[in-house]
Amino acid sequence: MNDYQQDIAAMKQWLDSAIERGAVPVITGQNGDMDTIGSAIALASIHPSLLACGLHIGRIAKRMVDQLRAPFRKIAAKGTVFPDPLGGIIIVDAAAPEQVGIDLPDVPKLIIDHHATNGWELSEDDCMLQWDVRATTEIIATYMFEHEKESLSDSVRRMLLAGLITDTGRYKHADAGSFAITTQLLEGADIDYAEFCEHIEREETSPSERGSLLRGLSRTKHHDAGDWSLVTTYAGTLEGRLASMLLATGCDVSLVSRHREGETRLTARATRKSTLRGVHLGSVMKAIAEQHGGDGGGHDGAAGWTGNIDRIRAESAFIAQLTLQEKVKL
Numbered sequence: 090m091n092d093y094q095q096d097i098a099a100m101k102q103w104l105d106s107a108i109e110r111g112a113v114p115v116i117t118g119q120n121g122d123m124d125t126i127g128s129a130i131a132l133a134s135i136h137p138s139l140l141a142c143g144l145h146i147g148r149i150a151k152r153m154v155d156q157l158r159a160p161f162r163k164i165a166a167k168g169t170v171f172p173d174p175l176g177g178i179i180i181v182d183a184a185a186p187e188q189v190g191i192d193l194p195d196v197p198k199l200i201i202d203h204h205a206t207n208g209w210e211l212s213e214d215d216c217m218l219q220w221d222v223r224a225t226t227e228i229i230a231t232y233m234f235e236h237e238k239e240s241l242s243d244s245v246r247r248m249l250l251a252g253l254i255t256d257t258g259r260y261k262h263a264d265a266g267s268f269a270i271t272t273q274l275l276e277g278a279d280i281d282y283a284e285f286c287e288h289i290e291r292e293e294t295s296p297s298e299r300g301s302l303l304r305g306l307s308r309t310k311h312h313d314a315g316d317w318s319l320v321t322t323y324a325g326t327l328e329g330r331l332a333s334m335l336l337a338t339g340c341d342v343s344l345v346s347r348h349r350e351g352e353t354r355l356t357a358r359a360t361r362k363s364t365l366r367g368v369h370l371g372s373v374m375k376a377i378a379e380q381h382g383g384d385g386g387g388h389d390g391a392a393g394w395t396g397n398i399d400r401i402r403a404e405s406a407f408i409a410q411l412t413l414q415e416k417v418k419l
């Protein structure tokens with residue numbers, strides 16, 4: 090058995106005993122992106138004792154949940170009363186407890202994630218699957234193909250596919266594994282891939298969001314951060330989308346910051362070429378958290394940090410950390 094197969098076996102064992110003990114909420118990462126929501130809803134479909142829930146639901150995920158009438162419960166950061174008895178909790182696509190955003194009950198945990206960095210502390214009854222894959226839905230799909238094939242309805246497959254499509258930037262950041270899972274999900278399903286993809290990627294903005302994106306674009310600055318060409322700006326909303334748009338200028342790395350109610354948030358993106366040459370934004374964000382507090386981490390090409398130093402200091406900290414990453418000659 091390889092590591093992944095061992096993980097799947099451990100996950101099966103954890104799930105079987107948790108379901109026997111009681112209800113099992115499947116909790117999403119607080120950014121509510123399609124990968125975390127899709128993972129939770131798909132996994133929750135395997136048994137009535139499981140319920141997908143979380144603090145936020147992002148816009149693509151919201152659209153999918155509404156259309157497929159998928160069960161998802163929004164819960165509050167504080168004072169959520171979990172069902173009794175509670176068999177355990179599952180956390181999907183969150184690299185640390187802070188990325189869940191709610192007080193977690195003290196019961197056995199199953200953590201399923203694909204971030205390069207992780208801040209979980211495990212106790213004996215916990216189980217963690219941290220795989221080097223492009224989306225958490227790949228891990229859920231692998232599990233379901235192995236043990237819960239009859240739960241893989243077209244709707245569930247759509248949830249899993251949507252997580253893959255969004256986390257890989259419509260397969261721009263895909264690898265052989267994500268293509269293999271995609272093929273498996275499409276085989277035997279009544280899904281028109283091209284139409285589904287177009288549907289997922291349809292990005293509507295309100296006039297105020299468009300205004301915010303345009304102001305963000307008009308405030309951009311270029312920096313040389315050591316070996317890297319960096320474009321920065323700040324915006325009040327849609328930072329991820331803005332950061333991706335900035336990469337189209339040809340820079341190596343983009344950074345969008347935002348400050349609201351005493352909290353600063355950094356959102357960064359890097360091109361694949363840069364990550365191959367040594368940029369790791371997850372490590373940059375983690376280093377900022379170590380130096381200035383707050384919570385940071387993520388992937389090599391997409392990462393974030395949240396904390397309470399001001400925006401300018403946070404941006405400088407990012408530039409300083411990025412400068413430290415040396416370019417590898419290819």
Ligand SMILES: [Mn+2]
Pocket residue numbers: 124125182203223224225256
């Ligand atoms: Mn993800």
